[in-house]
Amino acid sequence: MLQCKMSDVKVVPEVQSPPISQAADITAPAAIRGPSAVQIPLQLEAGRDRPLHEQISEQIRLLIADGRLRPGSYIPSSRQLADQLGVSRNTVLLAFNRLTSEGYIEAAKGSHTFVSQAYAKSSPPRGNVRATVEPAKSIRRPPVLFRGEAQQLVRPGRKPIFNFFVGRPCPRCFPHRIWRRLLLKRLASAGSSLSEYPPPAGLLELRHAVADHLGAARGMNVRAAQILIVNGIQEALNIIARLFVRPGTPVAIEDPCYRGALSTFESYGAEMVPVPVDKDGICVDRLPERAVSLVYVTPSHQFPTGETLPTERRVELLKWANRVGAYVVEDDYDSDFRFDGPPLTALAGLDNSASVIYLGTFSKSIGAGLRVGYLAVPMELAETAITVKSILNAGQSWIDQAVLADFITSGSFARHLNQVRMVYRARRNCLLSTLREHFGEVNVSGHQGGMHVMWHLPDSLPDALVVEATALNHGVGVYSLRSAVAFDFTQTPYSNRALVLGYPALSEEQIREGIVRVARALA
Ligand SMILES: Cc1ncc(COP(=O)(O)O)c(C=O)c1O
Structure with a gap:
């Protein structure tokens, strides 16, 4: 269902139909201009003693009231709805007039109709929907047989300003220009x-x-x-x-x-x-x-x-x-x-x-x-x-x-790898030299390649969890083993005395600033 804000509605630009490319299927329907709505589920009963337009307005009102049709969403035009329901357009217009006068729907420029934004204030919370089947007194469902733990590659919560999270490539290194060119070329010749x-x-x-x-x-x-x-x-x-x-x-x-x-x-x-x-x-x-x-x-x-x-x-x-x-x-x-x-x-x-x-x-x-x-x-x-x-x-x-x-x-991939490798190597060097500058001789592993290093903490620093929490309070994300999507079965030398630092996603300047902040916070 299309969602849009009131402000969007007032200035709906005419959507230009894209030119039909040579490869396009010439039997494809012409693009519909302007905003469009999905078909909505209305069922009319011809033999019922309520007139058809009342059945339509009653059902749309219910869809809006129980939160299925949200404020701002478009509803089909009177012509489309008449076609879908097999009734005259006048019948639908009668229903629309009623809903408009009650404040449920509004007409935008052109023939577009949408659920009134004003309704948002009084609309019931989502989930308070009309029940179509009465719930039984006691329902016994099968037990969920899976109880797993996700690896949390996407970290919820507060995002640090300087984030040394593992395994993130440099976003600015993505080959946008060439990707766009190849994408357009493939789309043009996609056929079926x-x-x-x-x-x-x-x-x-x-x-x-x-x-x-x-x-x-x-x-x-x-x-x-x-x-x-x-x-x-x-x-x-x-x-x-x-x-x-x-x-x-x-x-x-x-x-x-x-x-x-x-x-x-x-x-x-x-x-x-x-x-x-x-x-x-x-x-x-x-x-x-x-x-x-x-x-x-x-x-x-x-x-x-x-x-x-x-x-x-x-x-x-x-x-x-x-x-x-x-x-x-x-x-x-x-x-x-x-x-x-x-x-x-x-x-x-x-x-x-x-x-x-x-x-x-x-x-x-x-x-x-x-x-x-x-x-x-x-x-x-x-x-x-x-x-x-x-x-x-x-x-x-x-x-x-x-x-x-x-x-x-x-050959673009090989070129990309060579370029990115140089950028990452410079970032790795920057990380190591900044760590040395602020913490003296640092014990680091994994710096020969890849996208993260492990910093084995010196005795002078607190445990990894403490460093992680302190750094986060100063806007820096550095990660103890488990926070870095790793798992240790037994207490190992890495368990709480090592931090995992990913660096490719940060510029050299950000790397320096991040490490300086950690050093100051721990001083
Ligand atoms: C060791 C390891 N294997 C696999 C992956 C994930 O690979 P993919 O994104 O291809 O699922 C990661 C992600 O950080 C990883 O650290």
Whole structure:
């Protein structure tokens, strides 16, 4: 239902019909000029002793009174309503006149009619709606069987002025200009692509583009047939859990770990097996020597410590997976950004025994608002993974995939990554130097790449929760482990003595100002 303010109504501009492009369907109906209303549910009874116009006014009055038709919303024109109800226009006009005189509706310029704004003051609160079925005395509903915890990627409440929240790319780095150009080009030649369902596995061009990118950037030898385009890594995790996790299924996970992965596996009833993390990532020698279905790892940039898993441990991890018959779930969320030296080959690139399921995302490299990620699965899992994807949501938006495919294949993605990498490296340097300037020798991990660092607090500073609260009072968001969408099963050196700082979304000036404020607040 269209909503608008009174002030909008008085100056309703005539909506210009867009020129019909060459590619447009010439049988499409002409665009309706001006504001339009949705059809409203009125039912007339011809045999009733009340005249039709009274039935119409009575029902519209009720819709307005019980809050279904909100103040400011348009109602269909008398012509449209007469057509919809199969009555004469005069009948509808009689009803409209009555409602206008009672103050329920108003006419705007042209033939547009809307629910009176004045009604807003006296209208009952939403929810006080007319009951159509009398509630039974006692209703027994099935119990809700799911009790999960969300990972809180969107933080409710007070927004700090200088926000070092994790995993946010720089909003000003989004490639707006080129995106707009590619979008318009694709829209102009879309044909029926927007009215058809896209293939559930993703657009073939994009799957090819991702496979090529993974070969060059991550050393992986994958075919397009192994790639699924998904709604971010979060959906990829759900697909994997659907395939392998039932109540009681053992799943090994880093401790501390990414909350989003943990919540997903737990929501399917997994028995979580925490494995400690040290300064080289997951302690492979602490993995259980028993049948475990999956192990979830973040080897490029351990979440949240930021450590990189060295090659020897990668090899040991793959050997372990083959020994116990587990799949390794490699979450490579921010590996596009490596600042000091070349990136290590992905685990999936070292794997010759089809034991790695690889997860990647454009949330960090382009923007989380796109909600596009990808899953590279061993060939034998591809078909069932696609079935799960189609059950979950029947595929990603065609237009987003098409633009993204063009963005990658035109070379713009590689250019974008190189430019953004330089910006982020400068911001990381700025963060580290400002921390040193104000806190002396700082112990930081994860600064070699990715989009956040972990600051291991010196003894002179209070616990992370205290620093977090103090900083917030001074307009700065710095995050203790759990506030940074991480989870620790056991008390670790990181639990309350480390802060997670994301920096790409802040300018160097903001980074400096934010850290100065924290230093002053703690002084
Ligand atoms: C370790 C890790 N994996 C995955 C994600 C989310 O990825 P996506 O936006 O593709 O769902 C995040 C987000 O911060 C993350 O930190």
